[in-house]
Amino acid sequence: METLIIVMIIFGLLVSIHEFGHLIVAKRSGILCREYAIGFGPKIFAIKKGETVYTVRLLPIGGYVRMAGEDPESFEIKPGQSIGFYLNDYGRVYRIVSDHLEKYPDAHFMTVEQCDFEDQLFLSGYEDEDGPLLRYAIERDATYVVDNQDFQIAPRDRQFASQSLPARFLTIFAGPFMNLVLAVLIFVIYFSIQGVPSNAPLLGKVIHGYPAEKSGLMQGDRIVAIDGKTTGSWRDIVSYVSKHPKEQIQLTVIRDENQRQINLVTGQRKGENGKLEGVIGVYQPTRHSFIESVSAGFSQTYYWIKMELTGLKMLVTGGFDLNKLAGPVGIYNATGEVVAQGLFFVLNWTAFLSVNLAVINLLPLPALDGGRLLFLIIEALRGKPVEPQKEALVHFIGFAFLMLLMLLVTWNDLQNLFSR
Known part of the structure; x- marks a missing residue:
């Protein structure tokens, strides 16, 4: 049980720092971040602060930041559809309801003629069957209701795809970069206590x-x-x-x-x-020296980056023993062995895993941050982005391949475990 708790703490730390990197740079770039999630699957905790919902989900195997414009918007209103809406003191729409209208008797109601939630930000239609055509401006931070939950609309300039190429590149790169920063900080703490x-x-x-x-x-x-x-x-x-x-x-x-x-x-x-x-x-x-501890923190992080790249090179060239490739079960067992050796070994192990997460994520493979960065580099070379449907398909295939690889590595872990 102790090992399980420490594994969850370690992976929670690594994932939260990684996703925080994406989140903070995205927000600084003006991108609307709908959700910051640790884990996948059903929500077990959620709290909304500002524009973003912060959630912890059931399966602690990763995390994500859901940015506006990365996926098709889930809210769509078609001409002829009946909706409810609320107006602020300036006569602008600040909330829109598209289903279960009977639950909102205090709303204004309209049959929609036209609407635009991304560029012109307006809503027009008929409140009465024989009444005049009415047009209302929509606030930039207006919300729409889905399953009794409010979500903020995303004007075009708040979406990921509308940002400059450097801003998108930095937003994606910030996740792995924060893992490297975390590794340096942990090593600095380790050397400050243990000595250089x-x-x-x-x-x-x-x-x-x-x-x-x-x-x-x-x-x-x-x-x-x-x-x-x-x-x-x-x-x-x-x-x-x-x-x-x-x-x-x-x-x-x-x-x-x-x-x-x-x-x-x-x-x-x-x-x-x-x-x-x-x-x-x-x-x-x-010897104990803060300056030397900082230097050693950078040096140790650089050392593990080189070791990771060397291992990946051997994996490609065939010089790596595939039986040594570890998945979740292997990492869990290794963490148990590290925990038994004490806190300082856990610190070193956490820093190593943080470097590992950064390096793996920067590989130019679909579904990883490195794959997304590769598409941005291609866009810079072509002068125009790859079609979203084609990029999404590549990432989907890449994700399926990674899940298959994860299953194979887990099977290898189990075989190694029971062959001891």
Whole structure:
């Protein structure tokens, strides 16, 4: 249960920050944002602030910002249709009702002749069968009622498609960008608390039960030589020890300005290449500096971006083991293992997942932010946008493919889980 709660918190954070990036830039660009949603499926919570409804939905597998003009408007009035409407003190329409008119006895009623909710913003028709043709201006922030809920109309200049190309590009790019910002912030917090790794030839925290502790080594000891060979950095210590598994070595140590010799037998572990390597059981030394923590936050984020891109390249070229590809189940299990190691490992894991979400979303694939950015780049090169119907079809096919891939990866996760 603890793992499930932490997984929901982590993914809720990553998705909410991602969608907040889209939301804030869209609003700054003048785009009407109807809904900011975390999750998919039925609503379990909703609150409206300003123009936007903020919702939490049942299935915590993503989120979205519903911007006016991205999808066809759900509200349409045809000539000859009977509607109800409300006028403000200036004689302008501020609310329109198109069904269940009997529930609104205080409204004005009209048989519509013409209407325009996007450009000219007017409504004309007959309130009486034999009466004159009446025309009313519609307020830019007028609402229409669907299923007893008010939705704001979207004049043309408030719709996504009517914005400039740079504004649309930045609106889409802002989601992945905010995930990178989040990763940097988490890494900065992590390094501010834990300290920034140092390459000085010092010992960090000594691990209980390992050779370093058993031999009397302490955190802060300076190692100036191993077996008579000078060590000038942490890398020198790691390099020498790793080459001597299960061997006795002599460390020349300076502690409290006093030099001493300490002999110990190294431990061993299997390295990434499968070969045994020596260990003594100490962490890398760290130093505390806010400026260095900020620098390390950027450096660590950049490192994981490079690792993600390297992994994707190997996936395309065939150098990646597909059995290592993880989906929701695999990420859940990995999160459980990270949770067991403590808060700081959870921080690192969250930052890594945030980078992962950003990089994956920027891939030029349909249904992802990168796919939408690709269409905007094509528009810039062509001088005109791709037909909305064709773009929508490509994104639909891409989404179906991603769902299929998700099922396959989940199946792979389950096979790996039960084969343990």
